[in-house]
Structure formats: C-alpha cells, structure tokens
Amino acid sequence: MNAIQTRALRRVFTAGRDKRGKSGSRTALDGVDLSIPPGEVHGLLGPNGAGKTTLCKILSTVLVPTSGSASVMGHDVVTGLAAVRPLVGCVFGGDRGLYGRLSGRKNLAYWAALYGVPRRLIDGRTTTLLDRFGLAGRADERVETYSRGMKQRLHLARGLVHNPPVLLLDEPTTGMDPVSAMDFRRLIGELRNEGRTVLVTTHDMAEAEAVCDRVTLVNDGRILHSASPQELSALVSRYGRVEARNVPDTLTQRVRILPGVTRVATDTDGVTRIELASADAAPPVLRLLIERGVTDLATCRPGLEEVYLHLIADRGMEVGR
Amino acid sequence: MSSPLACPARPQALEVLRRAGAVALADLAVTYTWRTWLFGRVPRKLSQVAFFALIGRVVGGEDAERFLVVGNALMACAVETTLVVASSAWERALGTMPLLVSAPAPLAWAFAVRSAQWIISGTGASLVALLLLGPLFGADWQLEMIPVMVLLVVLTAVGTYCFGLALGAWVIDHPAQRNVVSLLANLLMMTICGVQVALDHWPAPVQTLAALLPITHELVALRELLDGAPLSAILPDAAAGALVGAAWLAIAVVAFGRVGERGRRDGTIEFGA
Known part of the structure; x- marks a missing residue:
C-alpha cells in the first residue's frame, strides 16, 4: 500500500x-x-x-x-x-x-x-x-x-x-x-x-x-x-550553459561548431549565452574562450523554468502561460 | 515522537471548547484592559442607554424612561455579543480556515466559543448599565432581584451570541458584509424585540418574528422581575429565551458544517501565505 x-x-x-x-x-x-x-x-x-x-x-x-x-x-x-x-x-x-x-x-x-x-x-x-x-x-x-x-x-x-x-x-x-x-x-x-x-x-x-x-x-x-x-x-547538467562577455563575432562562429553546442546567442548587453547538450561539452568551449583571451565567463546551471522548457520542448508540448 | 500515529484519535468536544475558549480570552485581553473597558467601553454604553432613557423622560414620562432604560441596558449586551458576526470572519484573515477544515474536529466546535469574549464583556456592560443607570431612571432593583437579573443578562448574552454565531457562519463566506450584517441584526433587535417600542405595538407577524430572537423573551422576563412578578411567572419566559438561543446554536452548528463542505467543493478555502 x-x-x-x-x-x-x-x-x-x-x-x-x-x-x-x-x-x-x-x-x-x-x-x-x-x-x-x-x-x-x-x-x-x-x-x-x-x-x-x-x-x-x-x-x-x-x-x-x-x-x-x-x-x-x-x-x-x-x-x-x-x-x-x-x-x-x-x-x-x-x-x-x-x-x-x-x-x-x-x-x-x-x-x-x-x-x-x-x-x-x-x-x-x-x-x-x-x-x-x-x-x-x-x-x-x-x-x-x-x-x-x-x-x-x-x-x-x-x-x-x-x-x-x-x-x-x-x-x-x-x-x-x-x-x-x-x-x-x-x-x-x-x-x-x-x-x-x-x-x-x-x-x-x-x-x-x-x-x-x-x-x-x-x-x-x-x-x-x-x-x-x-x-x-x-x-540539469545536461542543460548547462556557458555565459561570457565580449566574445568577438569570429570566435562566436568557432564556438557554434564545437561538438555539444546547441545554441549561441549574444544579447544587447554583450553577454553571449552558449547552451550545451551535455556536461562533456563545457571543457572544450571554456578552453577555446580562455585561449582567445575571454576571461569574463561563467558556467551556469539552468533554473527550474529552463529545465521545464527543455522538458516540454523534448516532449513537443506547448508551454501554457 | 518516534513512532507515527497508529490509529486515528477522536477529538473530545469539551477539550476543544476549552482550548478555543483560550483564544477568546486572549482576544479579550488584547481588545480591552480593565481600564479601557471600564473607562472607555462602559461609559460609551452608558451614554447610549442614558440617551434613550432621557428621550423617554422628555416625551413619555416615568414609565417611558423606565421602559427605555431597561430595554437599552439589556440591548447593550446584545450589541456586544453580535460582534461574534465580525470576529467569526477573523479566521479567514488569520489563515487558519484550511487547517480547521482539515482537522478531525467539526468546524462548529472551533467557532462555538472562539468569540465568547463578547459574552463576558457584554454581560458586564449590561449589568453595569442596569445597576448604575437603572435607579437614576426609575428602575429600582431590590437586592433579592439581583441574582435573577444576572441570570437573565447571562441568558441574553448567550442567546444573542448564538444568534450572531449563526449569522457569522454566513459571513465567513461573505466577509465584506460582516459589519452590515451585525448592524442589521442589532437594528432588528432594537426595533421589534421590545427594546425601544413595546411588543404589543407591532402587528402579529412582527411579534412572531420577534419571538424568534432570544432577547425578546429575556427582556419580558426582566421587566416582569422589575415589576415584582413571582419566579413562576418569570422563569417560563427566561426558558423560552434559552430555548430560542439553543435553536440558533443548532442552526449555527449545521451552518458551519455547510461552510466547510461548500468551501471544499468550490475551492474557496485559501491555503498558504
């Protein structure tokens, strides 16, 4: 029971x-x-x-x-x-x-x-x-x-x-x-x-x-x-991401084609968000950014909302707002 | 606390009522100190009683002032006890409603004495008015009348509290109406129950309506006591008032049960912060 x-x-x-x-x-x-x-x-x-x-x-x-x-x-x-x-x-x-x-x-x-x-x-x-x-x-x-x-x-x-x-x-x-x-x-x-x-x-x-x-x-x-x-x-780690400031466009293009990178977007504040498909994808991304002189960066765990959104997207469900 | 409960326990009514009474006493202690009650609340009640008694003296002579001082002194208690209408709605504001509904004890047990502080303050206010203002406006109480007078005031306080409790059950679902309801209840009692106007002034249907309110019977008994009627004449009226009060208590118990059921069905029992 x-x-x-x-x-x-x-x-x-x-x-x-x-x-x-x-x-x-x-x-x-x-x-x-x-x-x-x-x-x-x-x-x-x-x-x-x-x-x-x-x-x-x-x-x-x-x-x-x-x-x-x-x-x-x-x-x-x-x-x-x-x-x-x-x-x-x-x-x-x-x-x-x-x-x-x-x-x-x-x-x-x-x-x-x-x-x-x-x-x-x-x-x-x-x-x-x-x-x-x-x-x-x-x-x-x-x-x-x-x-x-x-x-x-x-x-x-x-x-x-x-x-x-x-x-x-x-x-x-x-x-x-x-x-x-x-x-x-x-x-x-x-x-x-x-x-x-x-x-x-x-x-x-x-x-x-x-x-x-x-x-x-x-x-x-x-x-x-x-x-x-x-x-x-x-x-959660599957949906991790890297955030970095002042990433040149040429470097953004190189990051985009790294394995495990699902999306790269730069907002108006100059913050580039690199979304990853797995935890293994983070080290090559970080290495490349640091080698190219980008030091203002951080790895982030997604919030609960983001996990939801990923889960919902994975299931092909519409998000009710 | 190491072993979880093995079998459900059955709440005991007297224990719940006793503990709920502690809530009432705690509210009373915060609402009044003896100084604020004696020098604030009581003078306000005495002023109201004296106001109506003086009108009686001006327009109707000795009989009218005596009639009005007795009626309004007893009404002072009813005005206080019908505060139960408003204070029953306090549970919504406190956020205790979902916890009370989900507890094994019936909802009515929690509410039955939860506002009993008004019975205490109402009884006190009426007794002070009757004993202090009565003699000034022609109501001369003999010493041997006082125990019966106290009994009648207590019965009035309890009966009108039960009437207010039944209204309070309705107000829990309509908290915005709490003051309107208690004011209308007081107005009704003052108008038709023999407080300001003699009962026989009203047509029969209104007198029948008045008979459904406890104060009507206790006021008749109090006037009989003052007129020197024997106990055998007074007690039937006092008992009728008590019976009507008990009927209102029964209505309140059923009504509180329905409050819980309705809230569970329509989802109006708020939960959380």
Missing part, C-alpha cells in the same frame, strides 16, 4: 462570468497519477500555478477533486474523511495560520485538541515539540511577537502535534533565512528517519535535491517527469 496514491486526479475551478455572461473554467490538475511509498520524502517541483498547492489541498481534504481519486494510507480523501484527517499533518509557508494572540504553547495545545490528542498527553507533547524546534525559551509569549522564522518553526511543530505518519509541506521554507532553511533540511532528514512519508512542494531545485528521495516535476496541472535527485542532477 502506498502512503499517497492518486489516479487520474483532476480538479477544475469554475471562474467568474465574463462580460458576455459566459462562465469560464481553469484546470488546476489534469489527470495526475502519483504513487509515494511509505517513508519516502517526495518533492513536488513546479512554478507558481503548476498545481502543487491544489494537490496538497486535495490530500489534506480541504478540496474535493473534480474527478479521479486520491488516497492517504489506503483511505480515500473524499469518502474516508474521518480516517484520512488524523493521518495527515499539513504545513504551509509564510506566517499565517497561527493565533497571534495566543502563546506558542497554547497554539500547539489547541491544535492538539482539534486533532484528538488525549488531554493527558497534550502538555508533554507540546513541550517536546517546543524543545525540538528551539522555541522553549519563548513558549509562553504571544506568537505575534515571534519572528517570521520562529512562526515557521511553530508551524512545523503544529503539523507534527498529532504525530501523523504523512506530512504535507507546501512551500515550507517561504520566508525562511538561510540558517533556518538549513535547519529545515535537517528536520526533513529526521522525519525520514522516523518513518514518516513527506510530500514537500517547492520551486527551489537545490532544496528538492538536498532533501528528497524522489522528485516530480509538474507544470500546468500535469506531471512532466519523476526522477531521483541524482537523475534530476544529470538532467
């Missing part, structure tokens, strides 16, 4: 009526098939509007799918609400979703009660979590006095307060400083060691590579690609 399973999952939102009185619709998820085994940390990568949050909403029972099915630990998220809800912890980024006028301790205790944690366990559970997330020193202060990073840590603690086997983390590092983001990655490792299944959405490829056992790229509500981080790294 998979911890999370979706089959042909589809969600269509009805938009408002236009000037002619016709109602429109927007497809947020379009036939998503996803299987995540127990204990896996699974990354869901995609740009804004790709459908990541919609999937999290459905899995957390906040949204009903239009068609298809989704289950958590074998329980259907539409027909098995009572079974699914205690099994899922849900955390989203930013500093909303907390009671600012309550202390951190009372926030956790309230959510523990809402999730049915027995009364005799609530105090111990909240204290343990506040310690774990470094909030013990300010546990009894109002949350509205916390920094954004502290609120985010409290969110994570809240998501764990009922000890769920499945965690949904929707853009959990939004607003985190680099040190907190590093702590977050360590936490994900701990959650994996505890045997929990984690679905984490992000648009930060480096973050996904650092914490995930497997990664799924989504765009326009569809799954583009599922891979391990290692496979993803290979995919």
